[in-house]
Amino acid sequence: MKKFFIALGIAIIAATAVSLPAHAIRIPHVHSGSHNNNEQHYVNQSDIDTLGEVKTKIDAFTETYSKQDLQPNELLKALTDLQVALKSLEAKTFSSQLGSGYTQASNELKAKAGNVREVVDGGINVLRNGSTAAREKASTEFPNQFNTAVTEYNTxxxxxxxxxxxxxxxxTAEEGLPYLVILIAAVVLSIVTFIWAFAKKAPQVELRKARRTVALVTLVPLAGAVITYVTFLIASQQQNGGTFTIMTGLMIFGVIVFLRALIGYHKLKRSLANTPASGAPQSPAA
Structure with a gap:
């Protein structure tokens, strides 16, 4: 038995070595911009880029507007740049691969972007065509209108x-379902086998040992299933996804060892059943 488990341990290490790396992808939040990630392309990458551009132009306008020596042409340029970015956002078709909730939220977002753009349009019109009185009035009303619209947009x-x-x-639920099913199957197999091996004692010592061997080897595929699912969950919770390990070698090897142990148990059971008990009368020779 000791040699068996030593060989089993060596084989487990070898099986673990052929396990497959995989990658869990998370869709990044849209306000992040994600311009610094050139290795992955997300299904909503275009949405992220468009919103990142709008955020950049809003920040640029806010910085320009707060200048002490602000010139009208500087303000007009910042407003025009923001206007272009907002129009691009309003005309954009957001990704349809993220579900109805994402589509509904994107439509609401475009509506709020339109409100900001209307305020910006008014500011551009006053700068280009407004009288002195209109400009003075706009300088009083515009900040509140703009801040309100931008606040609603950010919401x-x-x-x-x-x-x-x-x-x-x-x-995550869809991608992790196969690994969860495998884990549940491995847990059920291990529990049932341990109950079978330890709760009901076999009459012969050899059978009891064989049953326990069958039960113990179920821990091998169970370990592979646990490692796979746990590493998947950890990877899926990272901001931009992460690498997890599919313990293919360990799980396949565990199933093979389990089947071999189970077959060995049944062979031993048949062998013991066909062996006369010690002291039993022998049939006379022909």
Missing amino acids: AVQNLDKATEEANKKK
Whole structure:
């Protein structure tokens, strides 16, 4: 028995070595911009880029507007740049691969972007065509109008983030389902086998040992299933996804060892059944 488990341990190490690396993908939040990630392309990458551009132009306009010596042409350029980015956002078709919640949130976001753009349009019109009185009035009303519209827009971005998170949860559940099913199957197999091996004692010592061997080897595929599922969950919770390990070698090897142990048990059982008990009368020779 000792030699068997030594050989089993060596084989487990070898089987683990051929396990396959895999990658769990998370869809990044839309407000992040994600311009620094050139290795992966997400299904909503175009959405991220468009919203990142709008955020950049809003920040640039805010910085320009806060200058002490602000010139009208500087303000007009910042407003025009923001106007172009907002129009691009309004005309954009957001990804349809992230579910109805994401689509609904993106439509609300485009509506709020339109509100910001209307305020910006008014500011551009006053700068280009407005009288001195109109400009003075706009200088009083514009900040509140702009801040209100941008606040509502940012709230819509947060709602799109929530929709993205829901899409991530659904994606994680779908991708992790096969590994969860394998884990549940391995747990059930191990529990049933241990109950069979230890709860009901076989009459012969050899059978009891064989049963326990069958039960113990079920821990091998169970270990592979646990490592696979746990590493998948850890990887799927990382911001941009992460690498997890599919313990293919360990699980396949575990199943093979289990079947061999089970077959060996039944062979031993038949052999013992065909062996006369010690002291039993022998039939006379022919």
